Amino acid sequence: MLILSNEEIESFLSIDKCINALEKAYASWDEGKAINRPRTDLVMPSLNGSGVYAFKSMEAGLYDPPIVAMRINSDIIRWQQQGGRVIKTKVPAAPGDKYVGLVMLFSTLTGEPLAIFPDGVVQRMRVASSSALAARYLARQDASTLAIFGSGWQAGSHLPAMCAVRSIKRVNVFSPTKTNREAFVKEITQKVSADVRPVDSAEDAVRDADIIAATTNSLTRVINPEWVRPGIHLTCVRVPELGDETIQKIDRLVIHSRQHAPENYIAGFGDQGIESHDAIDIIRKGPAQAREAKVEHPFWLASPELRDLVIGRAQGRKNAQESTCFLNNIGIGLQFAAVGAAVLAEAEKKGAGHEIPTDWFLETVHP
Amino acid sequence: MLILSNEEIESFLSIDKCINALEKAYASWDEGKAINRPRTDLVMPSLNGSGVYAFKSMEAGLYDPPIVAMRINSDIIRWQQQGGRVIKTKVPAAPGDKYVGLVMLFSTLTGEPLAIFPDGVVQRMRVASSSALAARYLARQDASTLAIFGSGWQAGSHLPAMCAVRSIKRVNVFSPTKTNREAFVKEITQKVSADVRPVDSAEDAVRDADIIAATTNSLTRVINPEWVRPGIHLTCVRVPELGDETIQKIDRLVIHSRQHAPENYIAGFGDQGIESHDAIDIIRKGPAQAREAKVEHPFWLASPELRDLVIGRAQGRKNAQESTCFLNNIGIGLQFAAVGAAVLAEAEKKGAGHEIPTDWFLETVHP
Numbered sequence: 001m002l003i004l005s006n007e008e009i010e011s012f013l014s015i016d017k018c019i020n021a022l023e024k025a026y027a028s029w030d031e032g033k034a035i036n037r038p039r040t041d042l043v044m045p046s047l048n049g050s051g052v053y054a055f056k057s058m059e060a061g062l063y064d065p066p067i068v069a070m071r072i073n074s075d076i077i078r079w080q081q082q083g084g085r086v087i088k089t090k091v092p093a094a095p096g097d098k099y100v101g102l103v104m105l106f107s108t109l110t111g112e113p114l115a116i117f118p119d120g121v122v123q124r125m126r127v128a129s130s131s132a133l134a135a136r137y138l139a140r141q142d143a144s145t146l147a148i149f150g151s152g153w154q155a156g157s158h159l160p161a162m163c164a165v166r167s168i169k170r171v172n173v174f175s176p177t178k179t180n181r182e183a184f185v186k187e188i189t190q191k192v193s194a195d196v197r198p199v200d201s202a203e204d205a206v207r208d209a210d211i212i213a214a215t216t217n218s219l220t221r222v223i224n225p226e227w228v229r230p231g232i233h234l235t236c237v238r239v240p241e242l243g244d245e246t247i248q249k250i251d252r253l254v255i256h257s258r259q260h261a262p263e264n265y266i267a268g269f270g271d272q273g274i275e276s277h278d279a280i281d282i283i284r285k286g287p288a289q290a291r292e293a294k295v296e297h298p299f300w301l302a303s304p305e306l307r308d309l310v311i312g313r314a315q316g317r318k319n320a321q322e323s324t325c326f327l328n329n330i331g332i333g334l335q336f337a338a339v340g341a342a343v344l345a346e347a348e349k350k351g352a353g354h355e356i357p358t359d360w361f362l363e364t365v366h367p
Numbered sequence: 368m369l370i371l372s373n374e375e376i377e378s379f380l381s382i383d384k385c386i387n388a389l390e391k392a393y394a395s396w397d398e399g400k401a402i403n404r405p406r407t408d409l410v411m412p413s414l415n416g417s418g419v420y421a422f423k424s425m426e427a428g429l430y431d432p433p434i435v436a437m438r439i440n441s442d443i444i445r446w447q448q449q450g451g452r453v454i455k456t457k458v459p460a461a462p463g464d465k466y467v468g469l470v471m472l473f474s475t476l477t478g479e480p481l482a483i484f485p486d487g488v489v490q491r492m493r494v495a496s497s498s499a500l501a502a503r504y505l506a507r508q509d510a511s512t513l514a515i516f517g518s519g520w521q522a523g524s525h526l527p528a529m530c531a532v533r534s535i536k537r538v539n540v541f542s543p544t545k546t547n548r549e550a551f552v553k554e555i556t557q558k559v560s561a562d563v564r565p566v567d568s569a570e571d572a573v574r575d576a577d578i579i580a581a582t583t584n585s586l587t588r589v590i591n592p593e594w595v596r597p598g599i600h601l602t603c604v605r606v607p608e609l610g611d612e613t614i615q616k617i618d619r620l621v622i623h624s625r626q627h628a629p630e631n632y633i634a635g636f637g638d639q640g641i642e643s644h645d646a647i648d649i650i651r652k653g654p655a656q657a658r659e660a661k662v663e664h665p666f667w668l669a670s671p672e673l674r675d676l677v678i679g680r681a682q683g684r685k686n687a688q689e690s691t692c693f694l695n696n697i698g699i700g701l702q703f704a705a706v707g708a709a710v711l712a713e714a715e716k717k718g719a720g721h722e723i724p725t726d727w728f729l730e731t732v733h734p
Contacts, residue, residue, distance in 0.1 A: 005727075006731075035409050035411060036632065037630075042402050042404050042427075042428050046475075059422060061409050068409065068441065072471075074478040074479070074480070089733075092733075094725075099730050099732070100480065101730060106467070108413075109420075110462070111441040111442055112441070112462060112467055113441070113467065113469075116727075118730035152733070265404045267399055267400060267428070356723065360483075362461045362465035363373055363466050364459075365373060365487035365520060366459075366487075366519070
C-alpha cells in the first residue's frame with residue numbers, strides 16, 4: 001500500500017489532469033458507471049472547551065479505473081469573529097499542531113487498499129477543478145479579468161484553475177488583511193502568466209472583472225447583488241458567500257450537486273441526527289433551535305448540476321449578456337475517486353511515495 | 368499509530384471485556400453520549416465475472432472513552448448453492464487469497480488516528496457479545512443446554528459467549544457437513560468447560576436445548592417454527608435463519624437495532640441507490656425487480672432493541688414459560704467503537720502491535 005504526502009502530490013498533480021479526470025467521472029456517474037455515497041457528519045461536543053469534534057466521511061466508486069475512494073475528516077472545529085465576519089476554523093489539535101484529513105483508495109477488482117494520503121492537496125484541487133470545469137461552460141469565451149476574494153488555500157488553487165480554462169490576463173486579489181493578500185500575490189504570481197495584483201477594496205477587485213471567484217471560508221455574504229452585471233460569471237466555494245439576494249439576480253445558475261446534502265448524526269439529537277444544509281454550523285444554534293431547523297431545501301437546489309453541463313443536458317452560457325454562476329455548494333466523494341485515481345496513476349508513473357506492507361490490512365478470516 | 372493483527376487481538380481480547388464494553392456503550396447511546404452512523408453499502412458489478420464488489424462503511428463515536436471508530440469492508444461477493452441452501456460468500460481476492468475488512472480508531476480530543484486493524488476478530492466478538500448480552504436478559508437463569516447451528520467463525524465466538532452469561536453444561540453442535548462439525552467441536556472443546564458434542568441432525572441438536580443459537584450464513588430458514596417451545600431462548604445472526612413463521616410464534620422478541628437498516632448506493636440505480644433490508648442480496652434479483660423492492664419494514668422491526676433491555680426500558684424474560692428470541696438483525700458502528708476502544712486499551716497495556724508514524728496521516732494545511 002502506497003503512502004503519499006501532500007508535498008509529493010503537489011509536485012506531480014497538474015490542474016489539467018484533475019479537470020479532465022473530473023469531466024470523465026461526472027459523465028460516467030450520469031451513465032450509471034460510478035456511484036457516490038453522500039457525506040455524513042458525525043458531530044460531538046469537543047471535550048476541551050468550545051467548538052465541536054466532527055468526523056466526516058464520503059466515498060465513491062468508478063468502473064474505470066476500477067477504484068473506490070473514501071475521504072475522511074477528523075476535525076476539531078471552532079467559530080470566531082474575524083474582520084466583521086463569523087469564520088469557521090479547524091483547530092490543528094493533532095501532534096505537531098496538525099490537521100487530520102485522509103483519502104483511502106481501494107481496488108474493486110481485489111478489494112485491497114491501494115493507497116492512503118492526506119487530503120489537503122487533493123481537496124483543494126478537486127474543488128478548484130470543479131469550479132474551472134463549470135467556468136469552461138459558463139464564463140464568456142473572451143473572459144480575461146478575474147477577481148479573487150480570499151488569499152488562502154482555495155484562492156491558491158482557483159487562480160491557476162481559472163487560468164487553465166480561460167485566457168486570463170489580469171487577476172485582482174482582495175482579502176480583508178493587507179499583508180495576507182500581498183503575501184498571497186507574491187507567491188502565486190510565479191505560477192501563472194497573468195498579471196496578478198492585490199487590491200485595496202472589494203469594489204476595486206470587481207470593477208473590470210469578467211469572472212468573480214469567492215474562495216473564502218466566510219459564513220456571511222461576500223458577493224454583493226449589484227456586482228451581478230451582464231456577462232459576468234460568478235463562482236464560489238460556500239453558499240453563504242453568495243446569499244439569496246445575489247443568487248436571485250443571476251440569469252443562469254448551476255450548482256455542484258443537488259441530492260447530496262450531508263446527513264448529520266449529532267450526539268443527543270436522537271438516532272437520526274438532524275439535517276441541515278451545513279452539517280456543523282447548525283450546532284452553534286443550540287439544541288432547541290437546531291431541532292426546528294428542518295427547513296425545506298432552498299430554491300437554488302432546483303438548479304441544474306455540474307454533470308448536467310458536462311453531458312450537455314443543461315444549457316451552458318447562451319450569449320455574452322447573461323450573468324452566470326457556479327455554486328460549488330457541496331463536495332462529493334466522486335471528486336476524490338476521480339482525482340485520487342489520477343494521483344495514484346501519476347505516483348506509480350513517477351515512483352513517488354513509499355510502500356508499507358498491504359498485508360497489514362488484509363486478513364485470512366472471512367469477516 | 369498502532370497496527371494490530373487479528374492474531375494479536377485474539378490473544379488478549381476476552382469475551383467478558385467485550386460484553387461489558389458493549390453494555391456501557393448501549394447505555395451511553397441511549398443517554399445521547401454516543402453517536403452512530405448507519406451502515407452504507409456501495410455496490411458495483413464485479414468486473415471479473417459473477418458477483419459484486421461491495422464497499423461497506425459505518426462509524427460511531429463515544430464520549431467516554433473519547434473515540435470514533437470506523438469500520439470498512441471492501442468485498443468481492445458471490446452466491447452459491449450449498450447443502451440445499453443459497454449461501455452468500457465473500458471471495459478472498461486480495462493478494463495471498465485474503466479478505467479486506469478494517470477498523471480505524473480516531474481520537475475525538477486531537478482528531479488523530481490512533482489505530483488500524485483487520486476487523487475479523489472484533490467483528491465476531493462484537494456479534495457474539497451482543498447475542499450474549501441479550502441472552503443475559505432473555506434466557507432462563509437455569510439454562511444449561513445450548514444448541515449451536517453452524518461450525519464457522521460466528522459459531523466459534525457464540526459458543527464461549529453464551530457460556531459467559533449462563534452456566535452451560537452441554538452444547539450440541541449441528542452443521543450439515545459431518546467433518547466440519549467434528550473439527551469444530553474438537554477445537555472449541557478446549558476453550559470451554561461445557562461438554563461439547565457434534566450431533567447428526569438438527570432435531571438431535573434442539574431436543575433438550577434451553578438456548579438455540581443459529582450462527583450460519585444461510586439465506587433460508589434454519590430454525591423451524593415447531594422448535595419454539597415454552598422456556599426456549601433463540602438467537603440468530605441473520606434474519607433469514609429465523610423466517611417470519613418462526614418469528615410469529617415467539618412470545619418475546621428483541622432485535623439488535625431498529626432504525627439502522629443499511630442504505631445502498633448501487634451503480635445504475637440512480638443517485639439515491641435503492642433500499643432494502645439486506646444491502647447486497649437485492650442485486651441478485653436484477654434491476655427491474657430490485658427497483659420494485661422498496662417494501663415496508665417487516666413487522667418485527669417494531670420490536671424493542673437490545674439497548675432497551677440494557678437500560679431497563681424493555682422487559683426481559685418475565686417467567687420460565689415464555690419463549691424468547693434475540694434477532695441480531697444488523698450490525699452498528701457503535702459495537703466497533705465499544706469493542707475497538709477495549710482492544711486499544713488492552714493493546715496499550717500489553718504493548719502489543721507495532722507503531723507506524725502517525726505523522727504520515729497528518730497534515731499542516733487546513734484541508
